[in-house]
Amino acid sequence: MKKMSIAERLGLVNYLNQGKTEAKPHILVDTDICNETCDHKATTRVCPANCYTLDEVGKVHFQFEDCIECGTCMFACDKGAVTWEYPDPEVGRGVKWNFG
Amino acid sequence: MEDKFDCIIIGGGIAGLSAAMTLARNDMKFMLIERGEFSGAKNVSGGVLWGDGLARLVPNYWEDEEGFERYINHRRLTFMDGDSAFSIDFKSDSFNEKPYKGVIVLRSKFDNWLAEKVQEAIEQSKYPDECFLAPNILVEEVLMEDGKAVGIRTGEEKFFADSVIIAEGVNNLLTRQVGLQDKYVPADNLAVGVKEVIKYDQKVLEDRFQLNGLSGMSNEFIGTATQGVEGGGFLYTNRDTISFGLVLGMISLRDSKMKPYDILNEFKAHPIIHDTLKGGEVVEYSAHAVSTGDMKVMPSEIFSGGVLVAGEAANLLMNSGKAIQGMDYAMHSGVCAAETIIEAKEKGDYSEATLKLYRHKLEDSFVMKDMRNFQNAVHFLHSEQMFKTVPDLVCDFGKQFFTIKNEPTPKTTKMLTGAIKRHSSYWELLKLGIKGARSL
Structure with a gap:
């Protein structure tokens, strides 16, 4: 089997409210904390959906659209930068697994 | 709603549904609220549901072949280095006997099926119109009054009950809200599971893994599978797919400088695994946080006034080396929680004094006995x-x-x-x- 990129893998995920531009986030990240006080920036490595990325100057960026609600960042961030708060399912993003 | 429920269950996974089934069979009035569009929509597991708990919850479940994928009659533990695989392999005809020793499930299908069984039990109970399975609703808050849970809030609406069972899974925000777990839970005793569901022609799958009828195989891997990161790999055979993936310790992964999906690619590219998987088509990629079984990560207590915490919300999960058990713990803890509520109703006392019975029930069962006995493992x-x-x-x-x-x-x-x-x-x-x- 050929190697798959994370983009190809996430392309297989069934997201809620796909296509809606105004989906509400369920995770809020204060990237100032990541960039100013965090020495490990763990979320950029452990997130299995690559929602946390480092740019060319080493700054952390976050997007929730690809999030598969695994919860890893909730534990991996020990600096208080990550807050989970689900919106109403009608307007939230997140997953609906076909297999699970 | 004027009347209050005997119990509100938060979460329609295995723990919540097992509690609901038990309440329905005992003519209790309850509401189960699930955040996903249906039960299972947001659940991920490896996964094997071990033991015969399912046979007690849904007698003769095997006659209805819709819920599970396959039953286990073949187990394999594989040690891997860069180019080799050394396996301990056990297959037994005695494992074809019912109740099965374990069934492989895909949660989106299994939990949905279990919810249907619960609905049937509700319809046969005394209060078919006063019990509800309510999906696609978010519980925002557990309502507390004088240190005791009295209901829940969802948006602007409030629902009241004598008791609340929190079965929200490992990302236990409400367990934290009621104060049973710290607001921040460190990653030390948690892992992240990444998984692919890979599809085959069913005949190819059955021939490749020597499956007969609905028999199935579980295979765990340790060694090169994880590229030096703490954890292991797994392969379980479904009907015409396999569940294949890794469980990686979060801290070890953080320090490895590798990404979980890249490690999964390396695992798939291992020559022995490559031969095993060839010809398959990936149809889903998923991931989830998972507790590793260290009791240090458990909530400070699993009950308080009006509240019981069941399943992985209470971090009831363990990999003892023999098997990765979590769904059976969820099922049993859900049943124990419901039994406790039933006794509380009989006594007319939902105080902590009664609800601590849940702790005793769980301590006396395989769940806490095994977790305590196998901490060293x-x-x-x-x-x-x-x-x-x-x-x-x-x-x-x-x-x-x-x-x-x-x-x-x-x-x-x-x-x-x-x-x-x-x-x-x-x-x-x-x-x-x-x-x-x-x-x-």
Whole structure:
């Protein structure tokens, strides 16, 4: 089997409210904390959906659209930068697994 | 709603549904609220539901072949190094007997099926119109009054009940809200599971894994599978797909500088795995946080006034080396929680004094007995020697032992000594052996 990129893998995920531009986030990240006080920036490595990325100057960026609600960042961030708060399912993003 | 429920269950996964089933059968009035569009929509597991708990919850479940994928009659544990795989393989005709020793499930399908069974039980209960399975609703808050849970809030609406069972899964925000767990739970005793569901022609799958009817295989992997990161791999056969993936310790992964999906690619590219998987088509990629079984991560208590916490919300999950158990713990804890609520209603007392019965029930059951007895095994399995040294040593020995050269063959003990010296020492191995023997 050929190697798959994370983009190809996430392309297989069934997201809620796909296509809606105004989906509400369920995770809020204060990237100032990541960039100013965090020495490990763990979320950029452990997130299995690559929602946390480092740019060319080493700054952390976050997007929730690809999030598969695994919860890893909730534990991996020990600096208080990550807050989970689900919106109403009608307007939230997140997953609906076909297999699970 | 004017009337209050006997119980509100938060979460329609296995723990919540098992509680609901038990309440329905005892003519209790309850509401189960699930955040996903349906039960299972947001659940991920490896996964094997071990043991016969399902047969007690849904008698003769095997007659209805819709819920589970396959039952386990073949188990394999594989040690891997860079180019080899050394397996302990066990298959038994006795495992074809019912109740099965374990069933492989896909949660989106299984939980949905279980919810249908619960709905049937509701319809047969005394209060078919006063019990609800309510999906696609978010519980925002557990309502507390004088230190006791009195209901829940969802958006602007409030629902009241004598008790609340929190079965929200490992990302237990409400368990934290009611104060049973710290607001921040460190990653030390958590892992992230990444998984692919890979599809095959069913005949190809059955031939490749020697499946017969609905029989299935579970295969766990330790060693190169995780590229040096603490954890292991798994492969379970479904009807016409396999569940294939890794469980990786979060801290070890953080320090490895590798990404979980890249490690999964390396695992798939391993020559032995490559041969096993060839021809398949990935149809879903998923991931989830998972507790590792260290009791240090558990909530400070699993009950308080009006509240019981069940399943992985209480971090009830363990990899003891024999099996990764979580869904059976969820099922049993859900049942115990519901039984406690039933007794509380009979007594007319939902105070902590009654609800601590839940703790006793769980302590007296396999769930807490096993978790307490196998804590050393959990630590043992998470030691670096177990996922690095031992697999390398075993495979090194295997390569020599199974190689036949047309020259004088050294004695097996000499091969073993060589392998031990290359990867460890007698002393280290002796210590490991003693630790392992005591813990398992």
